[in-house]
Amino acid sequence: MTTEQIWRPNPAQTQRPQILDFIDFANQRSVQGMVSYDDLWRWSVDDLDGFWGAVWDFFDVIADEPYTEVLADRSMPGATWFPGARLNYAEHALRAGLKDTRADEPAIITIKESGERTEITWRELRRQAGSVAGWLRAQGVGQGDRVVGYLPNTHHTLIAFLATASVGAIWSACAQDYAAEGAATKLGQLEPTVLFAADGYLWNGQAFDRRGQVADLANRMPSLRAVVGIDDLGAGALNGQHPLTGLVAWDDIAWDDTALDFVRVAFDTPLWVLYSSGTTGIPKGIVHSHGGVVLDHLRLLGLQLDLRPSDRLFWYTNTNWVMWNLASSALLTGATVVLYDGSPLHPGPRRLWEIAADTRVNVLGLSPGILLAGLKADLRPGDKLNLSSLRTIGATGAPVPAPCFPWVRDAVGERVQLGSVSGGTDVASGFAGPAPNLPVWEGELSAPILGVALESWDDDGTPLTGEVGEMVITAPMPSMPVKFWNDPDGERYRDTYFSMFPGVWRHGDWITITDHGSVIISGRSDATLNRQGVRLGSADIYDVVDGIPEVAESLVIGAEQPDGGYWMPLFVVLADGVELDDRLRERIREELRTKASPRHIPDDVIAVPAVPHTRTGKKLEVPVKRLIQGHPLERVANPDAVDSFETLTYFARFAEAGDPVG
Missing domain, CATH: 3.40.50.12780 (ANL, N-terminal domain)
Incomplete structure (x- = not known):
């Protein structure tokens, strides 16, 4: 299935971008023939010295003395950039x-x-x-x-x-x-x-x-x-x-x-x-x-x-x-x-x-x-x-x-x-x-x-x-x-x-x-869902579920169980006045089946009052997963790093209450 190209550069609608001037600038520095973004990116990672030196000069970086070397040591970690520059x-x-x-x-x-x-x-x-x-x-x-x-x-x-x-x-x-x-x-x-x-x-x-x-x-x-x-x-x-x-x-x-x-x-x-x-x-x-x-x-x-x-x-x-x-x-x-x-x-x-x-x-x-x-x-x-x-x-x-x-x-x-x-x-x-x-x-x-x-x-x-x-x-x-x-x-x-x-x-x-060079983020690798050996990203589920008007927000986890089982619940925060009944549960499952895949269908759909986040807005998938797996709350998250520790406490009580975990 080909993803829709939703926006294309249109020179008639916008002024000439600086990146085109930078391509001309780089070509004049003996790098000949670059035209496209892909050309520029390939050069930028193949020739780190040439690229970052060009960035320095194009934007007229101010230093005590002109640089004599860009990358003196490529080690990671420990790379040495622009030695001597102040x-x-x-x-x-x-x-x-x-x-x-x-x-x-x-x-x-x-x-x-x-x-x-x-x-x-x-x-x-x-x-x-x-x-x-x-x-x-x-x-x-x-x-x-x-x-x-x-x-x-x-x-x-x-x-x-x-x-x-x-x-x-x-x-x-x-x-x-x-x-x-x-x-x-x-x-x-x-x-x-x-x-x-x-x-x-x-x-x-x-x-x-x-x-x-x-x-x-x-x-x-x-x-x-x-x-x-x-x-x-x-x-x-x-x-x-x-x-x-x-x-x-x-x-x-x-x-x-x-x-x-x-x-x-x-x-x-x-x-x-x-x-x-x-x-x-x-x-x-x-x-x-x-x-x-x-x-x-x-x-x-x-x-x-x-x-x-x-x-x-x-x-x-x-x-x-x-x-x-x-x-x-x-x-x-x-x-x-x-x-x-x-x-x-x-x-x-x-x-x-x-x-x-x-x-x-x-x-x-x-x-x-x-x-x-x-x-x-x-x-x-x-x-x-x-x-x-x-x-x-x-x-x-x-x-x-x-x-x-x-x-x-x-x-x-x-x-x-x-x-x-x-x-x-x-x-x-x-x-x-x-x-x-x-x-x-x-x-x-x-x-x-x-x-x-x-x-x-x-x-x-x-x-x-x-x-x-x-x-x-x-x-x-x-x-x-x-x-x-x-x-x-x-x-x-x-x-x-x-x-x-x-x-x-x-x-x-x-x-x-992708085959056209774009990048799709599927979520954190330590929170990745794994159904029968197939890796699934939580973002793929959120794309579908968070688009359902009755759902204000959602959180999905995949919890490995001590007996070898695997439980993948979907927690949903409902819009005002909405009740999670069997009809809505089935609709959520059907949306995931048709818009994602049958592997993305959760084992349970559970209504919760709120989803916990870090203070920068990231859903706390891993801490919730660890709570479900029986880890104590005090070892799962630092209260000062969570937007609402009360919300995370709810999931701790949920896990302790023995709700379905397999």
């Missing part, structure tokens, strides 16, 4: 403000759930970042020190990060929906010097005062020299009923005209620390470098998403998620970044589309769940709102359900490209996704991303086409982590990615590479 992320992110023609254009647009809007120009962004950086220096903060944020998604967070990066210190952040104890399991690992913290945040029409949690968090991190309080909610001074040592107000450190002075550092110098979801155990601190992020994000945003100077990018995220870091990197391209802090569905499912229209966004990033909510609400944003500036929608966090592709075409606009992206916190980047000169197939990711030597392997390491296999990366990427925090010998790092295939990155996803 650069700084913040210098690249702020350089648009040096141009008189751009200085008074907006660099950041912040929108709160309340509707309050703040615009900061490139000139003002440089001034505030310089002022905060000067204050950090006065506190003795320098290269290698850690600065952390307990913050919502506003301009304060982005400015604090840029100031931190400019002085060569290391940044890490946590959203305020984490309690102090959960935030400390992440941020406390770093023994930070300075904490930036807001008084609270808005969510779903409600204000959450976090002043007590800020004080608790600060007390859990004895390494702190100072706390910077941000009056974002208007709750009042942080030190009210919760005294804090070394407290200073944001307005007292962001007002002067201290000149920006960037500390240029080696390519592999740590820039930020991100965290794994931490569903079990202490979250892994994943360390990425200045050089790796600058080079990778220029490639990803500038070529794959075609983001250009004066464009606008709005990616709905929070400060917990790697997408916050990627969205911030819109500044590297000279584009404006739109930040939103609040619920994506308050006061209704049109909210993010309204923001995109009001801010004239060119690239919009959403989770598949938001697209599905629009589809189920029968929204037609393209009819009701002015989305004439919008040319690309990026979606990540989970596979995009197939029905969302025709919905975007019909309800948003046929000229708008829906690009499903697969990547991860692990590389702060993508592995597969769209490109402006590639078509989009329904339910698929258009291609491996440039510079990503992506393959699908069987258990023996044999490459596969048209069959499900392990996603592997066979050549180094600049944005692969330089290390894990508190992993001095690298054992945890190697075990996470390189234990199955030594010297080859195994990501932990099941994928299929």
Whole structure:
């Protein structure tokens, strides 16, 4: 069965994409004859030195000296990129403000759930970042020190990060929906010097005062020299009923005209620390470098998403998620970044589309769940709102359900490209996704991303086409982590990615590479369903079931039983007013039988009140599976890594009650 090609590049509808200019640029550097994306991708993985050197030069990366070598050591892990080059992320992110023609254009647009809007120009962004950086220096903060944020998604967070990066210190952040104890399991690992913290945040029409949690968090991190309080909610001074040592107000450190002075550092110098979801155990601190992020994000945003100077990018995220870091990197391209802090569905499912229209966004990033909510609400944003500036929608966090592709075409606009992206916190980047000169197939990711030597392997390491296999990366990427925090010998790092295939990155996803070069994500390989030896991806089931109007959300697991049996239940959250009767159960089974395969039919269909997720929105298939198999709740998941631990507790009670497990 041939998948429908849902979108094709149309030069009559869009301006010439940068990726075509890059092909011309690469051809002029003695690489002759490249025409197509496939030509470019093949060269990008066969000649890593040539490709990444071209990215460096095409985007005019700033360094102390011109590079003399691109890839000095290809080992994985341990690749050595651009030895001797010294650069700084913040210098690249702020350089648009040096141009008189751009200085008074907006660099950041912040929108709160309340509707309050703040615009900061490139000139003002440089001034505030310089002022905060000067204050950090006065506190003795320098290269290698850690600065952390307990913050919502506003301009304060982005400015604090840029100031931190400019002085060569290391940044890490946590959203305020984490309690102090959960935030400390992440941020406390770093023994930070300075904490930036807001008084609270808005969510779903409600204000959450976090002043007590800020004080608790600060007390859990004895390494702190100072706390910077941000009056974002208007709750009042942080030190009210919760005294804090070394407290200073944001307005007292962001007002002067201290000149920006960037500390240029080696390519592999740590820039930020991100965290794994931490569903079990202490979250892994994943360390990425200045050089790796600058080079990778220029490639990803500038070529794959075609983001250009004066464009606008709005990616709905929070400060917990790697997408916050990627969205911030819109500044590297000279584009404006739109930040939103609040619920994506308050006061209704049109909210993010309204923001995109009001801010004239060119690239919009959403989770598949938001697209599905629009589809189920029968929204037609393209009819009701002015989305004439919008040319690309990026979606990540989970596979995009197939029905969302025709919905975007019909309800948003046929000229708008829906690009499903697969990547991860692990590389702060993508592995597969769209490109402006590639078509989009329904339910698929258009291609491996440039510079990503992506393959699908069987258990023996044999490459596969048209069959499900392990996603592997066979050549180094600049944005692969330089290390894990508190992993001095690298054992945890190697075990996470390189234990199955030594010297080859195994990501932990099941994928299929199609005969036309696209990529299909079938779910996590450790949560893969296995019916009579045939591997099934949970995404294949969600594509069908989540498209049924009576079903709000679903979760499927495959649990191996001690007696050798195998139980594959489907848990469904029903739409309001819907009852799970035999008729609906049979309809779900029939939809799966006809739209997926008879192997995808669950053993049981069970109604549940909610589906548990990580705080970045991924369904907790593996923890639920382990509960069903009899593992204790305290060993299955870290409460602070789950969006609703009560929901996971429900599944623990379900397992204990002896409901059918075979």
